[in-house]
Amino acid sequence: MNNSFVNMASTGNFDPLNASIPATKVEITVSFCVLYTQGMGNKEWREFGRTEVIDNTLNPDFVRKFILDYFFEERQNLRFDFRLEKCDLSTSPCFACRGIPGKKCGTIIVKAEELNNCRESVMMQFCGNKLDKKDFFGKSDPFLVFHRSNEDGTFTICHKTEVVKNTLNPVWQAFKIPVRALCNGDYDRTIKVEVYDWDRDGSHDFIGEFSTSYRELSRGQSQFNVYEVSVVQRTAETQINFTVAIDFTASNGNPAQPTSLHYMSPYQLNAYAMALKAVGEIIQDYDSDKMFPALGFGAKLPPDGRVSHEFALNGNPQNPYCTGIDGVMEAYYQSLKSVQLYGPTNFSPVINHVARYAASVKDGSQYFVLLIITDGVISDMAQTKESIVNASCLPMSIIIVGVGPAEFDAMVELDGDEIRISSRGRYAERDIVQFVPFRDYIDRTGNHILSMARLAKDVLAEIPDQFLSYMRTRGIKPSPGAAALHAQQCRFPGSPSVPYRAVPYRTVLNFSVY
Numbered sequence: 001m002n003n004s005f006v007n008m009a010s011t012g013n014f015d016p017l018n019a020s021i022p023a024t025k026v027e028i029t030v031s032f033c034v035l036y037t038q039g040m041g042n043k044e045w046r047e048f049g050r051t052e053v054i055d056n057t058l059n060p061d062f063v064r065k066f067i068l069d070y071f072f073e074e075r076q077n078l079r080f081d082f083r084l085e086k087c088d089l090s091t092s093p094c095f096a097c098r099g100i101p102g103k104k105c106g107t108i109i110v111k112a113e114e115l116n117n118c119r120e121s122v123m124m125q126f127c128g129n130k131l132d133k134k135d136f137f138g139k140s141d142p143f144l145v146f147h148r149s150n151e152d153g154t155f156t157i158c159h160k161t162e163v164v165k166n167t168l169n170p171v172w173q174a175f176k177i178p179v180r181a182l183c184n185g186d187y188d189r190t191i192k193v194e195v196y197d198w199d200r201d202g203s204h205d206f207i208g209e210f211s212t213s214y215r216e217l218s219r220g221q222s223q224f225n226v227y228e229v230s231v232v233q234r235t236a237e238t239q240i241n242f243t244v245a246i247d248f249t250a251s252n253g254n255p256a257q258p259t260s261l262h263y264m265s266p267y268q269l270n271a272y273a274m275a276l277k278a279v280g281e282i283i284q285d286y287d288s289d290k291m292f293p294a295l296g297f298g299a300k301l302p303p304d305g306r307v308s309h310e311f312a313l314n315g316n317p318q319n320p321y322c323t324g325i326d327g328v329m330e331a332y333y334q335s336l337k338s339v340q341l342y343g344p345t346n347f348s349p350v351i352n353h354v355a356r357y358a359a360s361v362k363d364g365s366q367y368f369v370l371l372i373i374t375d376g377v378i379s380d381m382a383q384t385k386e387s388i389v390n391a392s393c394l395p396m397s398i399i400i401v402g403v404g405p406a407e408f409d410a411m412v413e414l415d416g417d418e419i420r421i422s423s424r425g426r427y428a429e430r431d432i433v434q435f436v437p438f439r440d441y442i443d444r445t446g447n448h449i450l451s452m453a454r455l456a457k458d459v460l461a462e463i464p465d466q467f468l469s470y471m472r473t474r475g476i477k478p479s480p481g482a483a484a485l486h487a488q489q490c491r492f493p494g495s496p497s498v499p500y501r502a503v504p505y506r507t508v509l510n511f512s513v514y
Contacts, residue, residue: 033108035066038077045079061157065181070112073460074453075282080108111150118178118185124217125174126161128195141165141198142207144172148183149190158182163198179214187215193227239366240286241357244328245350246272246313247374248299248335249343252404255336261375261404262336268448271403273329275373275438278452279399279459280325283369291321294328295350299339307342310349344379347372351387351398358394364476367467368396375404378411385423388414392428397466399459400435411435430469434462 036045051062070076126144143163147155158181164170183189191212197205210227219225253260261271269277284290297309312320313331315338322328350372358368378384388398400415402408414421415435421428441455471477 033060033062034081036079036081037068038079063157063160067115070114071457072464073282073457075285075456078110080110082106082108111154111156113150113184116180116185118180120179120185121176122179122182122214122217123174123176125172127171128169140167140207142167142170143196143198143204145194145196146177146182147192147194148181149192155192183214187218188213191217238364239288240283241366241368242280242283242287242371243293243295243350243354243368244276244280244371244373245295245297246276246332246335247345247372247376248296248339248341249345249376250298250341251343251345251376251406252341255341262341264333264336271438272373273332274448274452275401275403275455276328276332276371277325278456279371279401280328282456282460283371284325290324292325292328293320294322294331295320295353296335296339297347297350298341298343298345299335300342301339305340309346310353311339345374345376346380346383347374347378348380348383348387351384351391354396355387355391355394358391358396362395362474364395364471364474366395367470368394369399369463370396371399371401373401373403375402376406378414381410382423384414385421388421388433389423389426389428392430392432395470396432397463398433399463400433401455401459402435402437403439405439408435408437411437430466430473431462432466434459 033051035048035050037048038045048068049066051060051064054060054062068076128142141163144161145157146159148158149155159175159177161172161175164172179185183191191214192209193212194209195207197207199205212225212227216225248262252262255262255264257263258265263270280292284292294313296311296313299308299311300306301308301311311317313328313335314320314322315334322331351370354368354370358366391398400411402411412435413419414433416428416431416433420431421433436455436459438455441451441458443451443454
């Protein structure tokens with residue numbers, strides 16, 4: 001099942017009950033999807049739109065798309081309701097078949113891509129001609145299915161023609177389609193066209209496919225627009241790696257006391273846990289394996305009481321990875337029970353820790369995000385500035401969240417929004433730091449969910465531009481029309497050879513573009 005937030009017209013109204021009663025009893029199975037969205041800070045679901053109805057199939061591929069405003073820094077909950085309905089058109093309205101609790105009822109594939117601002121539309125018409133003695137279209141009912149290529153090398157359906165019944169030389173009706181729907185405004189993006197033989201029971205026979213582009217289509221009817229069936233495949237992606245570093249200095253207060261910023265209340269999360277959960281639950285959706293290194297700094301470690309500014313929260317320096325944000329939270333709570341809060345507040349060790357990994361991968365295949373949560377004045381300012389300047393040429397970003405009532409003037413300098421940070425006469429190549437004080441986002445009514453949502457929105461707002469700035473400065477180009485970080489994942493392919501596979505039919509499809 002394939003669904004995608006990319007193009008096509010508005011959803012319109014749908015009324016499955018508006019049908020004439022036939023003379024004989026007919027049972028028809030149809031399926032469609034209803035999309036619901038949820039507002040930030042509340043749990044109310046509202047219907048956003050519906051796909052078209054597809055008859056007689058358990059594997060629908062919907063043409064109609066949902067177009068939503070996407071915000072990287074927010075968690076936008078979506079709910080997809082799939083309706084499988086059986087209708088006895090002579091006696092009763094449709095009724096929905098519900099899924100069985102605890103039983104897997106199928107799989108939905110959701111793809112997302114940032115839309116280009118292209119407003120062009122094109123009118124096209126296709127025809128098919130038989131070349132040899134194989135009755136390619138002989139006594140068949142052919143139709144065409146158009147797919148636009150996605151950033152990961154997969155394809156998304158964007159148009160279906162009508163079925164042309166029982167013909168050797170089909171001519172499909174001319175149709176108008178937005179260029180954005182066909183190729184997202186990128187004239188060189190691959191367009192795949194599949195040819196099927198229609199079957200009334202829904203099990204259409206695949207005949208073959210060919211690939212083209214809008215630039216080729218725009219040449220109109222000519223020898224350039226004569227195709228043999230073929231297929232194109234390309235894949236690549238950028239993996240987001242998320243690391244968290246937590247301040248365990250004594251200025252946070254005794255964790256056993258309610259006045260401590262690290263106090264583990266049985267009733268609510270402390271400020272550190274709220275900041276970690278707010279940012280982590282957003283960023284983890286961009287990390288495929290959900291395994292996160294979790295570090296601490298500024299504490300004395302057992303058994304000898306040595307001070308460390310780069311220790312694993314799970315107690316395993318060889319493997320500091322935690323499973324999901326819940327695993328990071330658990331490791332944080334366990335560390336509070338085993339280490340002694342001490343000091344000073346040094347950032348450079350954890351920045352250098354992540355920078356070492358980022359320095360080993362500069363081809364665009366990985367990008368690193370470090371979240372530092374701290375309560376006080378930084379102690380190693382000069383070293384931290386040098387670490388940030390060095391890291392500015394690497395594929396990484398740094399988020400700093402300040403908790404508690406302290407003054408954070410030094411953090412504003414690290415942020416570099418007003419004045420680019422420098423060290424020893426060298427300026428940072430890019431702005432890679434985003435700082436916010438958590439106290440600015442605390443909801444006055446005590447709504448912690450809303451506080452966390454506001455925090456995540458602001459601290460993550462600059463990550464997409466920082467990500468893209470690294471790719472641009474390194475000359476790493478996305479696939480045609482790629483949406484970079486504004487897609488479900490980031491994909492930046494190289495230029496692999498394009499394999500073609502011939503199918504066992506010799507047919508040419510000619511078409512005109514008006």
